[in-house]
Amino acid sequence: MSQLKAFPKGFLWGGATAANQCEGAYDADGRGLANVDVVPIGEDREAIITGKKKMFDFEEGYFYPAKKSIDMYHHFKEDIALFGEMGFKTYRLSIGWTRIFPKGDELEPNEAGLQFYEDLFKECHKHGIEPLVTITHFDCPMHLIKEYGGWRNRKMLVFYERLCRTLFTRFKGLVKYWLTFNEINMILHAPFMGAGLYFEAGENQDLVKYQAAHHELVASAIATKLAHEIDPENKVGCMLAAGQYYPNTCHPRDVWEGLQEDRENYFFIDVQSRGEYPNYAKKKWEKLGLELEMTEEDLTLLKKHTVDFISFSYYSSRVASGEPDVKDKTQGNIFASIKNPYLDASEWGWQIDPLGLRITLNTIWDRYQKPMFIVENGLGAVDQPDENGYVEDDYRIDYLREHIKAMNDAINIDGVDLMGYTTWGCIDLVSAGTGEMKKRYGFIYVDRDNQGNGTLRRSKKKSFDWYKRVIASNGTEL
Numbered sequence: 169m170s171q172l173k174a175f176p177k178g179f180l181w182g183g184a185t186a187a188n189q190c191e192g193a194y195d196a197d198g199r200g201l202a203n204v205d206v207v208p209i210g211e212d213r214e215a216i217i218t219g220k221k222k223m224f225d226f227e228e229g230y231f232y233p234a235k236k237s238i239d240m241y242h243h244f245k246e247d248i249a250l251f252g253e254m255g256f257k258t259y260r261l262s263i264g265w266t267r268i269f270p271k272g273d274e275l276e277p278n279e280a281g282l283q284f285y286e287d288l289f290k291e292c293h294k295h296g297i298e299p300l301v302t303i304t305h306f307d308c309p310m311h312l313i314k315e316y317g318g319w320r321n322r323k324m325l326v327f328y329e330r331l332c333r334t335l336f337t338r339f340k341g342l343v344k345y346w347l348t349f350n351e352i353n354m355i356l357h358a359p360f361m362g363a364g365l366y367f368e369a370g371e372n373q374d375l376v377k378y379q380a381a382h383h384e385l386v387a388s389a390i391a392t393k394l395a396h397e398i399d400p401e402n403k404v405g406c407m408l409a410a411g412q413y414y415p416n417t418c419h420p421r422d423v424w425e426g427l428q429e430d431r432e433n434y435f436f437i438d439v440q441s442r443g444e445y446p447n448y449a450k451k452k453w454e455k456l457g458l459e460l461e462m463t464e465e466d467l468t469l470l471k472k473h474t475v476d477f478i479s480f481s482y483y484s485s486r487v488a489s490g491e492p493d494v495k496d497k498t499q500g501n502i503f504a505s506i507k508n509p510y511l512d513a514s515e516w517g518w519q520i521d522p523l524g525l526r527i528t529l530n531t532i533w534d535r536y537q538k539p540m541f542i543v544e545n546g547l548g549a550v551d552q553p554d555e556n557g558y559v560e561d562d563y564r565i566d567y568l569r570e571h572i573k574a575m576n577d578a579i580n581i582d583g584v585d586l587m588g589y590t591t592w593g594c595i596d597l598v599s600a601g602t603g604e605m606k607k608r609y610g611f612i613y614v615d616r617d618n619q620g621n622g623t624l625r626r627s628k629k630k631s632f633d634w635y636k637r638v639i640a641s642n643g644t645e646l
């Protein structure tokens with residue numbers, strides 16, 4: 169155990185989940201079908217989440233893990249009590265859009281869905297936990313995809329605004345931290361999951377993706393505007409799948425490539441935080457011959473309603489090369505990167521780089537100077553529980569310890585402004601990338617396997633007590 173300087177007073181320690189990866193109960197109490205329900209485990213998953221293979225409904229011969237997931241819908245009291253026992257200050261969760269608007273384009277919300285989240289937020293407060301709510305975490309009603317083509321369609325602005333207004337009004341006083349879109353940059357890499365985009369043959373995919381991105385960015389600005397109008401206490405953040413690109417060598421060509429790759433991600437946050445499209449993006453569209461449809465009013469909304477803070481997920485740094493022959497790649501969050509020979513990797517090939525977190529924090533801080541929030545970080549690993557469901561997960565503790573130290577350095581040595589830290593999958597849940605259950609991130613083990621077998625019993629891992637101590641000591645006892 170090492171001693172460190174404390175984190176800032178009021179630092180928001182906690183954990184994070186997403187509705188479709190933990191709630192299950194996909195058709196309970198009027199919930200409608202969403203894109204995230206129809207992505208099966210197995211070899212077709214990647215083609216489906218990237219919009220290359222069409223899967224608009226459940227099909228024979230596939231297993232859909234999100235249907236039941238870890239059934240948090242029926243276990244949330246027990247789960248939140250465990251988060252409370254660990255001392256969570258905050259719990260990041262997302263709204264299942266189709267629980268509130270089952271088809272997405274209704275005028276009136278589904279009361280049962282609203283009641284579910286109201287009960288859940290009240291349960292959080294009962295345990296002294298502040299909810300941090302992602303409005304959409306890879307979540308789009310299937311009806312909106314079938315009828316309107318998902319986020320390619322401008323009408324999505326109206327449906328999303330209605331969702332936001334409903335949430336901000338109903339949960340005023342219960343929720344004050346909101347994130348508009350999870351990992352908004354994933355629209356470029358997993359367009360069906362990120363934005364309900366399925367591509368027809370011959371379509372200009374770049375045009376569709378950037379047009380959909382424009383709609384999401386404007387929707388995010390509208391949400392920020394509304395959130396502030398409805399309750400000035402509300403704080404709204406954007407959310408980026410972050411991870412600094414390193415050049416593969418010091419050849420200027422590789423450094424240039426790294427800059428380009430970083431820009432592809434920062435593009436979204438440049439708009440959400442600075443309020444306008446960066447010149448490099450406009451030049452890129454020009455070069456690609458993309459003419460996006462956007463109105464003056466859109467640009468004014470973007471300019472006027474920028475986010476209050478910047479949240480991001482961090483699992484690993486990435487590597488870029490301007491040399492086309494460099495082919496040694498490794499897996500990462502949704503998309504692969506060139507392998508970094510200096511780093512170890514998880515069982516899924518995601519490379520482990522705590523210093524990369526400090527580098528990423530400093531880069532984002534230097535670029536935007538807005539408070540930051542790390543809303544995902546963690547190690548996906550295979551756990552071996554004993555007969556009581558106890559797991560000696562020292563590998564997870566090691567991973568988190570090193571990343572927390574890096575955060576501490578960034579705050580106490582470098583002076584970045586970090587509001588909080590929510591580890592990903594604080595309770596085991598379904599993997600977004602692979603659909604597996606065996607890729608576990610949690611402090612709490614859930615008895616369920618890749619095929620859906622198991623009792624769903626919850627049990628504490630070794631990391632449970634460790635994280636409890638980390639929080640109780642405000643990050644000084646690691």
Ligand code: BG6
Nearest residue numbers: 186351501548598599600601602
């Ligand atoms: C992020 C997502 O991409 O990474 C989460 O916001 C996801 O939904 C997490 O679960 C970890 O990825 P994976 O593929 O291991 O579940």
